[in-house]
Amino acid sequence: MTYSIIGRCGRTGRLGLGITTFSLAVGGRCEGIAAGIGVCKTQAFPNRTNDPLGIKLLAEGFVPARIMEMFAANDSEHDYRQIAIMDRDGRIAAHTGAGTRGWSGHQIDADCVAFGNGLVGPQVLAGLIAGFKTRPDDALEYRLMRAIEGGRDAGGQGNATTHKPERSAAIKVVDRLDYPDIDVRVDVHPTAVAELRRVLEEFKLYEEFYRERGRNPSKAIPQDVFVANLNASRA
Amino acid sequence: MTFTLVARCPKSGQIGIGIATYSIGVGLYCNGLRANVGATMTQAFVNQGNNTLALRLLAQGFAPARVLDELAANDPDFAYRQIAVIDRDGRTVAYSGPKTRGWSGHKIGDGYVAMGNVLAGPKVVDAIAQAYEVHAGESFERRLLRAIEAGRDAGGQVGNDGHLTERSAGIFVYGAYDHAELDLRVDLHDKAIDELHRAFEEYELYRGYYRDRGKNPRDAVPQDVFVAGLKQHQEAAQ
Numbered sequence: 001m002t003y004s005i006i007g008r009c010g011r012t013g014r015l016g017l018g019i020t021t022f023s024l025a026v027g028g029r030c031e032g033i034a035a036g037i038g039v040c041k042t043q044a045f046p047n048r049t050n051d052p053l054g055i056k057l058l059a060e061g062f063v064p065a066r067i068m069e070m071f072a073a074n075d076s077e078h079d080y081r082q083i084a085i086m087d088r089d090g091r092i093a094a095h096t097g098a099g100t101r102g103w104s105g106h107q108i109d110a111d112c113v114a115f116g117n118g119l120v121g122p123q124v125l126a127g128l129i130a131g132f133k134t135r136p137d138d139a140l141e142y143r144l145m146r147a148i149e150g151g152r153d154a155g156g157q158g159n160a161t162t163h164k165p166e167r168s169a170a171i172k173v174v175d176r177l178d179y180p181d182i183d184v185r186v187d188v189h190p191t192a193v194a195e196l197r198r199v200l201e202e203f204k205l206y207e208e209f210y211r212e213r214g215r216n217p218s219k220a221i222p223q224d225v226f227v228a229n230l231n232a233s234r235a
Numbered sequence: 236m237t238f239t240l241v242a243r244c245p246k247s248g249q250i251g252i253g254i255a256t257y258s259i260g261v262g263l264y265c266n267g268l269r270a271n272v273g274a275t276m277t278q279a280f281v282n283q284g285n286n287t288l289a290l291r292l293l294a295q296g297f298a299p300a301r302v303l304d305e306l307a308a309n310d311p312d313f314a315y316r317q318i319a320v321i322d323r324d325g326r327t328v329a330y331s332g333p334k335t336r337g338w339s340g341h342k343i344g345d346g347y348v349a350m351g352n353v354l355a356g357p358k359v360v361d362a363i364a365q366a367y368e369v370h371a372g373e374s375f376e377r378r379l380l381r382a383i384e385a386g387r388d389a390g391g392q393v394g395n396d397g398h399l400t401e402r403s404a405g406i407f408v409y410g411a412y413d414h415a416e417l418d419l420r421v422d423l424h425d426k427a428i429d430e431l432h433r434a435f436e437e438y439e440l441y442r443g444y445y446r447d448r449g450k451n452p453r454d455a456v457p458q459d460v461f462v463a464g465l466k467q468h469q470e471a472a473q
Contacts, residue, residue: 025419027418187419
């Protein structure tokens with residue numbers, strides 16, 4: 001039980017992943033994202049070696065569709081996996097194994113793929129995609145955030161009788177450098193999507209300060225001074 | 236303003252980082268761990284290219300001391316960085332640049348570096364090192380957690396207007412695989428180490444289940460069944 005979106009910003013080429021689930025600390029199992037290469041995420045019953053392998057194969061030059069065939073050939077339990085792969089050009093392959101539980105599926109659209117399992121129905125994928133498309137000119141992290149919120153608001157995880165809360169969530173975005181631009185997480189929380197929105201909004205206030213502090217340390221003000229200024233501007 | 240333990244477990248060969256800081260979302264910067272290569276962390280005024288460069292140099296065969304020399308030669312603002320590098324043999328170097336703020340320093344032990352800046356004093360890194368060593372009988376992950384808790388209890392971070400709380404924290408452990416064995420974070424919280432401890436204890440209950448579910452999906456019980464069993468077990472224990 002998880003719902004996710006992989007997205008690409010058509011303007012900038014930035015790549016990102018947004019994910020939320022009932023499981024704890026899902027962001028700690030999202031290593032399949034690399035700047036200038038692509039994104040690969042395996043969920044449901046995840047094969048943890050898939051995502052690092054997928055990134056290596058993308059870097060070798062294989063297309064997502066071919067990598068998915070290799071995953072199938074490499075894994076006797078491929079039927080239990082749900083996998084989406086996007087390369088840096090926005091080419092996408094997705095697989096929802098017959099052994100994944102609950103309502104389970106994926107939906108591919110321009111520059112994005114929504115995929116999930118243990119969901120209330122296909123409306124969750126539609127909610128993810130609609131959220132992603134709402135404001136196409138926004139920064140990718142906001143589009144991914146809105147996608148996850150769209151999935152949640154469409155019913156999220158569960159079935160006709162039971163709703164499963166989102167207990168962890170994460171957004172990762174890479175640009176050109178070999179570390180993420182954005183990497184925000186909520187690992188254990190009863191309403192993880194709302195909490196992730198809070199963390200993202202707060203982080204965005206600091207993003208430029210943190211980046212510049214490292215690049216131009218001799219000009220940086222201390223963080224407690226920055227925070228005091230921030231609090232003053234809020235008051 | 237950050238305090239950190241970077242370590243290699245001599246028993247298991249695992250490498251790990253435990254970290255807490257006033258800054259939010261510190262986990263973003265903790266990308267300096269790679270199985271069978273080593274562990275590195277740059278903090279204070281972060282040069283975000285350092286961790287990935289250091290890992291590549293270690294992977295090519297350079298020793299930690301030489302890697303640190305290369306980071307120095309590559310960075311006009313090196314004096315603002317605080318850095319630890321440990322290789323897969325547990326060889327260790329550390330650097331606390333003269334331009335890092337507040338009390339800033341590190342302590343090197345057998346296969347580990349305790350380091351921090353804008354701290355209450357050397358007692359903080361001493362406490363981190365001592366806690367890591369004293370709890371040698373426990374799991375590597377738990378020792379990392381105990382180390383940063385000890386750093387907090389020894390006074391933690393002190394800014395211009397006094398004590399600064401920890402607003403983000405994380406524990407990261409790599410073993411034999413190119414994905415993390417443990418990657419647990421608190422990105423924004425007014426007592427991030429307490430929250431990390433809570434998340435750690437909760438996640439410990441699920442770790443084996445999550446690992447086996449992926450490896451043997453046919454035999455896996457649904458997670459809600461697992462959670463129900465967990466609750467029964469907890470109630471029975473009370």
